Amino acid sequence: MWTEEHRDWTKVKYDSLEDGTAFPKDFMWGVATASHQIEGGNTNNWSAFEPRSKSKQLSGEACDHWNRRTDDIGLFTDNIDTSGD
Secondary structure (H helix, E strand, O other): OOOOOOOOHHHOOOHHHHOOOOOOOOOOOOOOOOHHHHOOOOOOHHHHHHHHOOOOOOOOOOOOHHHHHHHHHHHHHOOOOOOOO
């Protein structure tokens, strides 16, 4: 059976992330989600594909973002550091 690569994160050097030099000052971050991954319980082309995939891993239930979206957005907007603005 196919297995995915797993990294030993204890050996990764995070110095440039911690000191702020990893990305330019004007670097713009973005995020994305896929409904199948965060809502759960979907029936679509991905759920049809999963049982035939190499790993046979099924996504099943997810974090119910659709019903918790207001709380989810609050979790990251409440933690945005605006002290440098």
